[in-house]
Amino acid sequence: MGFDQRFTIGLIAWIAALAAALLACVAAFATPGLGAARIVALAIAAGTFAGLWAHVTRTNRTIARFLEALKFGDTMLRFDARGGAGFGELGGSLNEALARFRSDQDRLSGELRYLDALVDxxxxxxxxxxxxxxxxxxxxxxxxxxxxxxxxxxxxxxxxxxxxxxxxxxxxxxxxxxxxxxxxxxxxxxxxxxxxxxxxxxxxxxxxxxIQGTLDAVEMAAQTDLVRVLTHEILNSLTPVTSLAATAADLLGDADLTADPRIGDARSAVETLARRAKGLSNFIEAYRAVAHTPEIKRQRFAARPWTDELARIFVAKAPEVPLSVHVSPDTLALDGDPDLLAQVLINLLQNAAQAMSAADRPPRLALRLLGDGQATAIEVEDNGPGVPESLRQDIFLPFFTTRAAGTGVGLNLTRQIVVAHGGAIDVTDAPGGGALFRIVL
CATH class of the missing domain: 3.30.450.20 (PAS domain)
Known part of the structure; x- marks a missing residue:
């Protein structure tokens, strides 16, 4: 990298001037009686040397200021190579390098902002x-x-x-x-x-x-698959039994065979078998609903009128049970299938009413919907006997029930609907005694 032409010409000029000033000083000191000329010659020589020094060090000062600006992160600075300061090629190269550095810095800053947004x-x-x-x-x-x-x-x-x-x-x-x-x-x-x-x-x-929602979904899928296989296999085995029992009952009903009392007993036994087999088939067919995951038809709807309608339906079925309803905030909106969610709450309210019917204190039932902008909690609280901690996971299993007349389907379907909405349901002790079912959507 060579010197700038203007810098070289200036340097030669300053050197020539300094040489002339030095020659003048030598001549002044060599000639007697030129005291004033000697002073003037020395002053000119000193000024010329100072000018030469400033000309030579000007580029160094410019580079020093340039590098100091880079030290403090000022990438908008440009190297000033004008006015013969020197090293024009150096200035151009430094400005080009700085432009590339600024471009890389902008690119890295953009990449960093992207990664920050991605993580966030x-x-x-x-x-x-x-x-x-x-x-x-x-x-x-x-x-x-x-x-x-x-x-x-x-x-x-x-x-x-x-x-x-x-x-x-x-x-x-x-x-x-x-x-x-x-x-x-x-x-x-x-x-x-x-x-x-x-x-x-x-x-x-x-x-x-x-991963609670994922585990719940996997568990529900495993349960529905198990129920589907069991009901299919049981029905396949039970269907010929039902058919053969009905055929045998018809054959034993022939008038020519009624004289033998043993035939009558056999016919009665076969008819009983046919009825029980038919009843068991109907029973299993009804439970096949558990094996079908509910289809969710999502929509956004206001919680207040929807809850008021549920309250009216429940009061019509169980007017003896007082129900308190609380929705917060009053403008709360739900995102889900209003019909299936209504089925969930009606089932929970009816279960609570049945549980409180055996209690020796006045029933108290509450339905609460609480939203915080991120999730919605739906709570059904009663003052019945509650659910023992050892049974709180089992009550959501298919066919599990603690009531003599229960089917063990309602709470399992309830959980299926909640999980299909991406939510979760659990049961704990109510603060005042009883059970508290909480659904979080």
């Missing part, structure tokens, strides 16, 4: 734990999931589960299936941990993925 909008909750042990909710899903009051240390998250807090404090990389207390109910979560390098420091990233 991920459906899986992500938490980060610094070397000092500070926990940060890193994206929207984490802020929604852990919306309650908590601090920034692992032990502060013990309100969601002691095991989860230990997992945050543990420095190992692991994967675990944990049960967390979220929004007042237990949910199974898949928790994964990984260690990353960030700005020279090790940071742990914790992902928390709710």
């Amino acid at each position: 909008d991920m459906p899986v909750a992500i938490l980060t734990v610094s070397v000092a042990g500070n926990v940060t909710l890193a994206n929207k899903a984490a802020r929604r999931l852990f919306a309650g009051e908590h601090g920034t240390l692992p032990e502060d998250f013990a309100i969601y589960g002691a095991t989860f807090a230990q997992h945050l404090a543990n420095a190992s990389q692991s994967e675990a299936l944990l049960i967390l207390n979220i929004a007042g109910r237990s949910q199974r979560m898949l928790v994964r941990a990984a260690t990353l390098e960030r700005l020279g420091q090790r940071t742990r990233a914790i992902s928390v993925q709710p």
Whole structure:
């Protein structure tokens, strides 16, 4: 890389001027009686040397200011190569390099903004734990999931589960299936941990993925498949029994055989067998409804008039049971199938009324719909005998019932409808005694 032409001409001129000034100084000192001329010659020589020095160092100063600006991140600066400051080719190359650097910086900034937005909008909750042990909710899903009051240390998250807090404090990389207390109910979560390098420091990233809905859906699918296979096989075996029993009953009803009393007994037994086989076929056919996943026809509808209509239907069926209804906020809207959800609530209300009928205190039944903008909780609370903790999972199984006249289908269908809506249902003890069924959509 050579000197700029103007810089070279200027340099030669300054050197020639300095040489002439030095020659003048030599001549002045060599000639006697020129004291003033000597002073003038020295001043000219000094000024010429200063001009030469400024001309030579001007480019260095320009480059120094240029590099100092880069040091503080000012990528908008341009190298000034005008006015013979020198190194025009250098200035052009530096400006070109700076333009590329600025372009790469803009590209990397855009990529970083994209990655930040991607992480922030991920459906899986992500938490980060610094070397000092500070926990940060890193994206929207984490802020929604852990919306309650908590601090920034692992032990502060013990309100969601002691095991989860230990997992945050543990420095190992692991994967675990944990049960967390979220929004007042237990949910199974898949928790994964990984260690990353960030700005020279090790940071742990914790992902928390709710899988309760997926597990519920898989469980319901397994149940419906099992019921479908069982009913199919039982009906296939029972159909010929029913047909043969009916045929045998007809044959034994021949008038020529009625004289023998044993034939009459045999005919009565076969007719009984035919009736029971037919009744069992009808019974199994009715249960085949459990094997069909309900088809959801979603729509958005106002909760208040829908709930008022449910209350009127229930009061018409059970006027002796007082029902209180609470909807908050009053403008709450639901996204789902209004007919199937109505079937769910009517079933829960009727079950509650039947449970309270055997109690020795006045019945009390409440229906509440509570929305917070992210989820809707539907609660049915009664003051009956409640559901024993040992049976709280079994009551949602197909054909399981604790009532002599029960079929064991209602609560299973209720759960199927709720799970098909992407929600969950569970039962706990009511604060004042009784059962509290809670549906979260």
